[in-house]
Every structure is written in C-alpha cells, then in structure tokens.
Amino acid sequence: MVKITDVAKKAGVSVATVSRVINRRGNVRKSTEQKVLEAIKELNYIPNFSARSLKTEKTLTIGMIVPDITNPFFPIVFRGAESVVKQEDYTIILCNTFEDEYEEMRYLSILEAKKVDGILLIKAPGRSGNEQYMEKLNTLPIPIVYLDRLPKLQDIPAVVADNIGGGYAATTHLLKLGHRKIAIITVQYPLTVHLERLQGYVNSLRDHNISINKSYIKKGIPTIEEGISLGHSLLSMKDRPTAIFVTNHKMTIGIMRALEIAALECPKDISVVGYDDFDWESVFHPRLTVVAQPAYQMGETAAWLLIKILRDGVDDLPNKKVILSPELKIRESCGIYCQSKSKLKMP
Amino acid sequence: MVKITDVAKKAGVSVATVSRVINRRGNVRKSTEQKVLEAIKELNYIPNFSARSLKTEKTLTIGMIVPDITNPFFPIVFRGAESVVKQEDYTIILCNTFEDEYEEMRYLSILEAKKVDGILLIKAPGRSGNEQYMEKLNTLPIPIVYLDRLPKLQDIPAVVADNIGGGYAATTHLLKLGHRKIAIITVQYPLTVHLERLQGYVNSLRDHNISINKSYIKKGIPTIEEGISLGHSLLSMKDRPTAIFVTNHKMTIGIMRALEIAALECPKDISVVGYDDFDWESVFHPRLTVVAQPAYQMGETAAWLLIKILRDGVDDLPNKKVILSPELKIRESCGIYCQSKSKLKMP
DNA sequence: CCATTTTATGGAATCGTTTTCACAATATAT
DNA sequence: ATATATTGTGAAAACGATTCCATAAAATGG
Numbered sequence: 001m002v003k004i005t006d007v008a009k010k011a012g013v014s015v016a017t018v019s020r021v022i023n024r025r026g027n028v029r030k031s032t033e034q035k036v037l038e039a040i041k042e043l044n045y046i047p048n049f050s051a052r053s054l055k056t057e058k059t060l061t062i063g064m065i066v067p068d069i070t071n072p073f074f075p076i077v078f079r080g081a082e083s084v085v086k087q088e089d090y091t092i093i094l095c096n097t098f099e100d101e102y103e104e105m106r107y108l109s110i111l112e113a114k115k116v117d118g119i120l121l122i123k124a125p126g127r128s129g130n131e132q133y134m135e136k137l138n139t140l141p142i143p144i145v146y147l148d149r150l151p152k153l154q155d156i157p158a159v160v161a162d163n164i165g166g167g168y169a170a171t172t173h174l175l176k177l178g179h180r181k182i183a184i185i186t187v188q189y190p191l192t193v194h195l196e197r198l199q200g201y202v203n204s205l206r207d208h209n210i211s212i213n214k215s216y217i218k219k220g221i222p223t224i225e226e227g228i229s230l231g232h233s234l235l236s237m238k239d240r241p242t243a244i245f246v247t248n249h250k251m252t253i254g255i256m257r258a259l260e261i262a263a264l265e266c267p268k269d270i271s272v273v274g275y276d277d278f279d280w281e282s283v284f285h286p287r288l289t290v291v292a293q294p295a296y297q298m299g300e301t302a303a304w305l306l307i308k309i310l311r312d313g314v315d316d317l318p319n320k321k322v323i324l325s326p327e328l329k330i331r332e333s334c335g336i337y338c339q340s341k342s343k344l345k346m347p
Numbered sequence: 348m349v350k351i352t353d354v355a356k357k358a359g360v361s362v363a364t365v366s367r368v369i370n371r372r373g374n375v376r377k378s379t380e381q382k383v384l385e386a387i388k389e390l391n392y393i394p395n396f397s398a399r400s401l402k403t404e405k406t407l408t409i410g411m412i413v414p415d416i417t418n419p420f421f422p423i424v425f426r427g428a429e430s431v432v433k434q435e436d437y438t439i440i441l442c443n444t445f446e447d448e449y450e451e452m453r454y455l456s457i458l459e460a461k462k463v464d465g466i467l468l469i470k471a472p473g474r475s476g477n478e479q480y481m482e483k484l485n486t487l488p489i490p491i492v493y494l495d496r497l498p499k500l501q502d503i504p505a506v507v508a509d510n511i512g513g514g515y516a517a518t519t520h521l522l523k524l525g526h527r528k529i530a531i532i533t534v535q536y537p538l539t540v541h542l543e544r545l546q547g548y549v550n551s552l553r554d555h556n557i558s559i560n561k562s563y564i565k566k567g568i569p570t571i572e573e574g575i576s577l578g579h580s581l582l583s584m585k586d587r588p589t590a591i592f593v594t595n596h597k598m599t600i601g602i603m604r605a606l607e608i609a610a611l612e613c614p615k616d617i618s619v620v621g622y623d624d625f626d627w628e629s630v631f632h633p634r635l636t637v638v639a640q641p642a643y644q645m646g647e648t649a650a651w652l653l654i655k656i657l658r659d660g661v662d663d664l665p666n667k668k669v670i671l672s673p674e675l676k677i678r679e680s681c682g683i684y685c686q687s688k689s690k691l692k693m694p
Numbered sequence: 695c696c697a698t699t700t701t702a703t704g705g706a707a708t709c710g711t712t713t714t715c716a717c718a719a720t721a722t723a724t
Numbered sequence: 725a726t727a728t729a730t731t732g733t734g735a736a737a738a739c740g741a742t743t744c745c746a747t748a749a750a751a752t753g754g
Contacts, residue, residue, distance in 0.1 A: 001740090003739095003740055003741080004740065004741060004742095005740080005741095008704095013703075013704085014703065014704040014705075015704085015705095015740090015741080015742090016703070016704060016705080016706095016742080016743075016744095017702080017703060017704075019741070019742055019743080020702090020703090020742095020743095022741095023742080025742095025743090026701095027701060027702055027703085028701095028702070028703085029701085029702060029703090029750095032702080032703085046456075046459060046460050047460065047740085047741070048401070048462065048739085048740050048741065049460055049461045049462055049741095050397050050398075050400035050401040050406065050462060050739085050740080050741090051397075051401050051709090051739070051740035051741035051742085052740080052741055052742075053397035053709095053741090054395070054397040054398050054401055054708095054709050054710065054711085054739090054740080054741075054742095055708075055709050055740090055741055055742045055743080056709090056741085056742070057709085059397065060461075061440070061461070069416070069422040069425055069426060070419075070422045070423060070426060072417075072419060072422075074422075075416040075417045075419075075421075075422055076417060078416055078441070078443070079416060079417060079443055082441075082443055089457075091440050091442070091457060091458075091461065092440065092441060093408070093438050093439065093440050093441075094425070094429075094439055094440075094441040095438070096425070096426055096429055109393075110436075110438060111438075112393060113393045113394065113396055114396045114407075114408070114438065115395065115396055115397060224626060224627070224629065250626075250627070253627050253629065253630055256630060257629055257630075279571060279597075280571070280597070280600050280627075282571065282600065282604055283600055283603060283604075283630050283631055284630055285632050348710095350709095350710055350711085351710065351711065351712095352710080360733075360734085361733065361734040361735075362710090362711080362712090362734085362735095363712080363713075363714095363733070363734060363735080363736095364732080364733060364734075366711070366712055366713080367712095367713095367732090367733090369711095370712080372712095372713095373731095374731060374732055374733085375731095375732070375733085376731085376732060376733090379732080379733085394710085394711070395709085395710050395711065396711095397709085397710080397711090398709070398710035398711035398712085398739090399710080399711055399712075400711090400739095401709090401710080401711070401712095401739050401740065401741085402710085402711050402712045402713080402738075402739050403711085403712070403739090404739085
C-alpha cells in the first residue's frame, strides 16, 4: 500500500505539500507540483479515502433509500440522481427497504454510522406508533432530501410529483370523454402519493358536480394479483363503472388482466387510465393512457437539491419543496362514453 | 460528536475496553460490559466508520457495477445480492455504466480509492484495445466476482447462467414443435451471454441436422426500436422464418410490435421465444414462451461467493465459476408447425 | 540594496478507532 | 498457602490523511 509519505519521499517534499497538490489547495510552485504529480503517477498512488474522511468528515458518498428497486419507477429515479451526483464525485449506496419501515430505520442507522454526506429518502409506508422514529428522522445529523413520498413533517427539503394534479388530470380526461361512472383503484398504504391521487380524483368529480360513489373507490396492496381481484369486484358490480383510474402501475397490469378474463374490451366496453410510463408500455393492448411521472427528473432534482444543501447548508434555501408536474399521455385505452347527453362543464 | 473516549470516561474504563465490548472481542468482565453498554446507549454513541476502516482496512462496503439498472433484469440481481450481503452488514455502492466500458473503468478506480471490500461486476461490452484495462482488472487489489457477463480472463470467480443451454433449449423447443425455419435475433455487442445463446442455437440446429441459414441470424443493439426494425427485415423475407428466437428482452418487445404492425398473429403465423421473465410478463399477447434466467439467484450466489472469498481468500475455492441453469417457461407464443412431415430425431 | 509583503514549504498535531503489549486481578492446581 | 495459568484492563502506538502554524524563500517597493 503506497501512501502519501512514500510520494513525499520520492518527490523530495513534505506530505503537506503532496496533500496540497492533491487537493488543489494552491500555494505550490509549478515545478514542485510537477515533481509531486510525477511521483504520484510513478508510484500509482491512490489516496486512502478512509483516512481522508476521518479528517475531513466527508465521505463523498450519499445514501439512497428506495422501497423496491424492482419497481421500474425507482431505477429511473436512481439513474437521474446518479447522473448529477457523479459530476461532483459522489457515489451512491443503494438501500432497498421492501416497503418496510423497520428496514428503513435499520438502513438509516447504518448510513448514519457510515457517515454518508447526505441521504435521498423515498419513504416506506409508515406504521402506527412511529413517533420517535419521526423524531429521529428530523434530528439526524445528516441532510435528507425526501423524494416522491413525504412524511408528516413540516418544511423539509423534498422533491415530489404533483399527485393531486395527476389524479385530477386523469379523472378530468375521463369526464371530458363523457364518463360519469368513474372508479378509482388505489393503494391502501398510508402513502401521500396515493392519498393525493385520490384527492385529485375527488376534486375533479366535485369540480364537475359529479357525486362521489364510495363503492367506486377501491383500495388494496400494489400487486398484479390485487389488481386482478379488485378489477373483478369492480366489474361484477350491478352498476358497473364505465371507466377506471388506477393509481399504481402493477395494479394497472392486474386490471388489464381482469378485463381480459371478463372478456371485456378496452376501450370499447370500459376505459382505463394508468399511472407511470415505462419504455415497454407498448406491449399493452390497447396501449395505455397514463399519467406519466417525470421519474428521471425527480431523481436529478433531488440530487441537485441535496448537493446544494451539502454545499451551502439548508438554511438559505428559497423553497425547500420542489413539485414537478406529471404528464397525461393520451393513448388508446380510453373511449368516448355517450350514454349521458348532459353537457359537461369544463373548468 | 460523541466518541469512544467519551464512552470510556462515562463508563469509567479505558477506550480499549470499550472497543473490546463493541467488537465482541471477549475478555471483558460481564459487569464491565454492562457498564459500557449502558454508557453507549446513554450517550447514543455510534462508532466512526472512517476511523475504524482506517485501522482495520475493511469498509463493510461492496461495489456493484451494472450496465443499466433500468433493464429490469439487474434490479432483481441487485436484490438477490443485497439480501445476502446485508446479513453480514455489508452495504452496496451501486454503479451504473450505461453499457460503457470507460464508465466502468472510471467507477472501478473510484471503488478502488474508496477501498470497497469487494466488487460484483457485470461487465459492459468491451471495446477493442482494452488490454491494459484487462490487466488492471486482473491485478486490482480488491476481490472481484464477475456476474452474468465474463471478460476474456482465465479462472476467475464468476457466476453466470448457462446461456448455451438456454439457447439450446429455446431452439430445441421450436424444433420439437416442427419448426425448421428458425431465425435468431441477438445482440451485436461482443458479450459472452449473446454469443453463447447464439452458440446454443447453432448447436441445437446442428444436433438435429438442420442446416444453418445465415440470413436467419440477425444482430443489433438491444432496444425496442431495433427489435422492430430487425423484425421487419425478417418478416419481409421471401422465405420468411416460421419461428423467431430473441436473445434479449427489449428486442423481444420490438418483435411483438413488428408482428402486430405486419398484422401477423402469434403463434398462428409465427412462433416466438423470448429471453428473461419478469412479473409483468402477463401483459404480452400472447403470453410469451421464454428462457427465464435465475436472476435473483445469480445475485445471491455471486454475493455469497464474494463474501466467502472475503472471508477465506480466493485460493481454497473448489470451483471459481458457478453456472446456474435457466428455465424454459412454455406459455402461448409458440405454435406447432406441421408443413414439414419429416420425422424429427430427438437427442 | 534593504525592508516588507507575498508565496512556498515542512513539522507536528489531529481525526477516532483498533490492537499490541505489559501488567493487574482473579481462578486453578498443588 | 503458594505457584501457576487464565482472564481482565489500560497506556500508547499505529492507521493515512489534512491542516495549522512557523519559518524559509521569493517577489515587490522604495
């Protein structure tokens, strides 16, 4: 293991000078710098990160906690984040919590011990009685930027998508197409994102004076199977909805299966709006109309925000919460529903 | 920042004793240990990882280099690896190379500097003239376990799927169904995995005395678009194949699109065997017959192998290369082709 | 050419652990 | 009870960088 003293000896200078060269601190004569650089190259010297971190209290590492990297939304966010942090020579420790808050706590402690410089946190759904965990989150000596999902904390740095807007856009789109019996399938976990998408749905219906039918609101866990079973229960209603808005991608897959099993044609018999958009979306039949989230951009923005905080501190931040807009991508899974002739008032 | 001396002072012992308690080194009286543990808890002491790493030369961190975390195969591998390393308190730095060997080199240097304990490497396709890089790979002072894709190096620890077997199984399946004009769409990069899948295809045809039609072998980059265009070129041949074996998942999506565009029905008009199997596979129409790789298990095994090497060294390893078998999952995308009545000899 | 400012350099302390070595305390054997 | 083996404990030396401070060398001004 070649170390800084070896370089110093070889270059005929002190370790202090070598350190100055490495860290571009200046105050080094050009010729000296040259000698040092040569010695470094010749000895193939690589500074020891642990030693450096011990002194500087910087690890050039950030932690990223995701609920499930297998959910195709999160790899995109990861890449977005990575693309910006790498420019500042940061590296990312990726932690998968399986949507489990205990795992999240465990990882948070590890990241704290490992002294990462900052954390990008996409929260797992919170269980009850986690007050002291929230307290810990809030007092962790490491800057956290929350991503996508928000905890119940005030005024924290966060990057989220406009989920109310997404839910509103999806629902309004269906209303414009003439649908009045619009169901929503959403996730039962206490996650802000799904609560807000539901809120958008409710807001849209209310704004258009459509009364809300509680039996059209279904909640479950975000799996394909659950999507199928929730789809079944919706399709077997006497007063079956003419359109379904699904706030989760896996459940959307389930819905499409349920339609197929029920021998219903989309969009002829029933319209569907999904959530999230991936590059393999073209395999759906019909191709899905979806609310597409700016996943990559969310990752980029969060990373950018974190790095800014790492550099300038959290205090002089103009706005701690960044809200990015999703985009309604209209494709082929929604049809026009004409039965009701009532004029639709648009906002 | 509370440190070990604070704990020592509070517990009325020396730092050496505190260290012994923390690291379970033994030789500490029960009552002393109790005092120390209490002090730790009371002060909320967390050992400083950088300082520890500096002394022990262990970071409890491993690097994982993947070509593209957006390819759904790799998140599964990641989870597999994470599930085993977490049991040993390791943490994973995830590095995305975008299938670019220069990025890979860059990350490798960073991981070396950061002194990760080991590396899980899924190689990017190699460019020409990378001899000194290979040399560097081979002499890196950090244990590497190669995953999925192998470099041209002899006798290195690696975990791969049996790609020849996968290609053989897919092709043989089609042959059994009566197909004789079987095309293959594969990736042009010099990657062992695709070369081997092609090899399996060739082997199967040869074993069954079917002559190889070079125009049925198409290569391209692994994207949906390329799959579409390669599909087009195959479908527009005068002597169009009756079956297509695609060695890459994204290209498979493209093929299915191409069939749709050409108004060909699968499996009635043409049969397809794809590669890789994900939980959203059910969205395909028809559901695809695929060669499913044991992605999770590959991640697990590689991590397990790496940890074993970290613990016992690389020398007393029975076999450095672990080959896992893929599984042919027969679903609905392959039909029987009866035109040729010739008896098919099975091996 | 000397006084003064600026720039370049090295010595040594420091970061927070682990670990070796010496020795003290206790347990075991005779 | 004494000799010996075992166990428990602390002082101090690493580990490999960064950085403060003092001083040497060079540049600048008159």
